[in-house]
Amino acid sequence: xxxxxxxxxxxxxxxxxxxxxxxxxxxxxxxxxxxxxxxxxxxxxxxxxxxxxxxxxxxxxxxxxxxxxxxxxxxxxxxxxxxxxxxxxxxxxxxxxxxxxxxxxxxxxxxxxxxxxxxxxxxxxxxxxxxxxxxxxxxxxxxxxxxxxxxxxxxxxxxxxxxxxxxxxxxxxxxxxxxxxxxxxxxxxxxxxxxxxxxxxxxxxxxxxxxxxxxxxxxxxxxxxxxxxxxxxxxxxxxxxxxxxxxxxxxxxxxxxxxxxxxxxxxxxxxxxxxxxxxxxxxxxxxxxxxxxxxxxxxxxxxxxxxxxxxxxxxxxxxxxxxxxxxxxxxxx
Amino acid sequence: xxxxxxxxxxxxxxxxxxxxxxxxxxxxxxxxxxxxxxxxxxxxxxxxxxxxxxxxxxxxxxxxxxxxxxxxxxxxxxxxxxxxxxxxxxxxxxxxxxxxxxxxxxxxxxxxxxxxxxxxxxxxxxxxxxxxxxxxxxxxxxxxxxxxxxxxxxxxxxxxxxxxxxxxxxxxxxxxxxxxxxxxxxxxxxxxxxxxxxxxxxxxxxxx
Numbered sequence: 001x002x003x004x005x006x007x008x009x010x011x012x013x014x015x016x017x018x019x020x021x022x023x024x025x026x027x028x029x030x031x032x033x034x035x036x037x038x039x040x041x042x043x044x045x046x047x048x049x050x051x052x053x054x055x056x057x058x059x060x061x062x063x064x065x066x067x068x069x070x071x072x073x074x075x076x077x078x079x080x081x082x083x084x085x086x087x088x089x090x091x092x093x094x095x096x097x098x099x100x101x102x103x104x105x106x107x108x109x110x111x112x113x114x115x116x117x118x119x120x121x122x123x124x125x126x127x128x129x130x131x132x133x134x135x136x137x138x139x140x141x142x143x144x145x146x147x148x149x150x151x152x153x154x155x156x157x158x159x160x161x162x163x164x165x166x167x168x169x170x171x172x173x174x175x176x177x178x179x180x181x182x183x184x185x186x187x188x189x190x191x192x193x194x195x196x197x198x199x200x201x202x203x204x205x206x207x208x209x210x211x212x213x214x215x216x217x218x219x220x221x222x223x224x225x226x227x228x229x230x231x232x233x234x235x236x237x238x239x240x241x242x243x244x245x246x247x248x249x250x251x252x253x254x255x256x257x258x259x260x261x262x263x264x265x266x267x268x269x270x271x272x273x274x275x276x277x278x279x280x281x282x283x284x285x286x287x288x289x290x291x292x293x294x295x296x297x298x299x300x301x302x303x304x305x306x307x308x309x310x311x312x313x314x315x316x317x318x319x320x321x322x323x324x325x326x327x328x329x330x331x332x333x
Numbered sequence: 334x335x336x337x338x339x340x341x342x343x344x345x346x347x348x349x350x351x352x353x354x355x356x357x358x359x360x361x362x363x364x365x366x367x368x369x370x371x372x373x374x375x376x377x378x379x380x381x382x383x384x385x386x387x388x389x390x391x392x393x394x395x396x397x398x399x400x401x402x403x404x405x406x407x408x409x410x411x412x413x414x415x416x417x418x419x420x421x422x423x424x425x426x427x428x429x430x431x432x433x434x435x436x437x438x439x440x441x442x443x444x445x446x447x448x449x450x451x452x453x454x455x456x457x458x459x460x461x462x463x464x465x466x467x468x469x470x471x472x473x474x475x476x477x478x479x480x481x482x483x484x485x486x487x488x489x490x491x492x493x494x495x496x497x498x499x500x501x502x503x504x505x506x507x508x509x510x511x512x513x514x515x516x517x518x519x520x521x522x523x524x525x526x527x528x529x530x531x532x533x534x535x536x537x538x539x540x541x
Contacts, residue, residue: 106500122517143509144502 029126032222033086036268039213040093043264046209047202051101055202059096062108066092069116077121087126091115094134094268097203098261098308099141103148110144111137131315132275135308142308166200167193168260168304176245176252193258204261214267223271226280227287231266232257234291243299262294265307275315282318282325290314339458343465346529350473350515351522355442360477361511363433367490370478371471372426376415376434378467381443383411385463388451404447405438412437442466473518480514481505 048056070088074081083089095111115137123129142149150169167189170179183189183198192198196206203210217223236253243251256262270276270283270290277286290310297306347353350360359377364370387407395403416434419427427434437443446466451459479489485505487495504510 104500110502118513118517122520140504143507144504145500146503148500 030085042209055101062096063092066112098138172304228266230287238295261307340465343469370474374471374474382463385451385459389459
């Protein structure tokens with residue numbers, strides 16, 4: 001990806017010698033990153049409308065501080081400053097979308113620092129990082145300030161169906177019946193989850209709007225559809241089988257597929273070019289693994305939500321997957 | 334000049350924790366506050382220096398086949414002395430260090446210095462080597478301990494530095510913070526050592 005951007009910039013000025021494949025494409029890092037940001041816009045706009053000023057503040061601080069840290073680090077490393085390619089902004093926005101709307105100001109700043117400086121540039125910059133920077137930021141914040149990261153204060157929102165805990169939290173603490181009771185009925189709950197009229201992190205509210213963004217990216221061919229579909233399907237099947245209290249097959253797959261950060265994780269995190277496998281087979285393994293770990297954490301683990309940790313754990317084994325799923329050489333049987 | 338070299342190599346260029354990556358267990362386990370980190374550093378310095386001297390004295394009378402048991406007995410004796418002293422005079426810190434004090438017996442760095450250096454060198458040189466390594470150990474423990482206690486608790490040696498309103502980052506006093514911090518410190522030291530070696534090379538080339 002970054003190589004392609006070099007192609008773009010140097011084509012006019014230099015004779016570029018590079019290894020095969022010699023494919024010229026119009027996609028550059030800049031174009032892809034800004035397209036992903038555009039794909040996030042519907043969900044961001046809705047979150048600001050729904051959660052109000054605190055969400056806007058968190059998103060703005062997250063995005064801006066990520067860009068500032070990127071500039072500072074690239075200045076220190078004496079590298080060309082590439083903030084205009086949008087990767088730092090995207091990283092900061094994704095991080096902010098993993099946070100509750102009403103967090104203290106320092107959380108998105110520290111999170112952006114961890115994401116940009118510790119997780120990305122210390123590993124060598126864009127294209128070299130092992131872990132998804134935004135999720136590293138969120139995981140570290142979760143361990144550092146567990147109270148601030150899980151305080152779901154009642155929102156002053158335009159719609160009055162907001163509960164004080166996230167749906168997954170209610171499920172973990174009080175069980176499925178209590179969950180249905182909070183929303184009124186099962187269909188009401190599905191509606192709330194799908195359109196995002198419920199409490200949660202900024203970016204995990206509206207499944208519908210995130211899906212629009214995701215489908216747009218798939219249509220533009222910037223992400224492969226197998227990864228999100230595999231991850232969401234894995235979560236659905238496993239929660240249907242093991243999620244219920246009345247034996248096998250009594251779980252509620254629809255709830256688990258729409259709740260929490262699964263949709264944003266499946267469409268925007270595990271489709272990251274840098275930290276996930278290159279081949280399609282590898283992507284399937286990655287997605288199924290991430291889905292399985294998510295379900296294990298949700299059903300058995302101590303945290304109500306496991307998308308972030310599952311993706312980070314699978315990031316660890318990405319090089320391993322890439323090594324074992326090497327495509328055969330052309331002509332080899 | 335040569336004595337200074339033996340002493341100083343343990344400080345940065347062959348720092349036991351951050352460059353040799355030996356004895357990471359205490360660096361992870363007892364660095365959540367500066368006080369425990371310092372006590373552990375001092376204990377290890379004492380043990381490593383005494384043990385180097387003992388091994389160096391007896392090195393010519395010991396059959397090489399039984400040298401490791403002899404080292405272990407020597408180390409265990411010195412550690413027992415150190416832990417009894419701590420128990421008598423600093424009972425609170427002794428309690429904080431807990432099992433890790435007894436674990437000093439099996440720290441890789443102590444056995445490594447006995448085997449690599451003290452078994453082949455004179456008493457004075459072995460003493461300097463052990464003391465230098467111990468000081469390097471203290472430096473590393475101090476760096477890790479100060480960063481962890483400052484960020485994770487807002488204080489140094491128990492004195493409040495950042496004020497009561499400082500939102501402490503819990504991760505720094507928990508094990509993951511130690512792992513991450515040591516990883517990045519090792520990378521930083523690697524950078525320093527590399528730069529130093531490069532400069533040394535340039536100097537040597539200029540001389541020749």
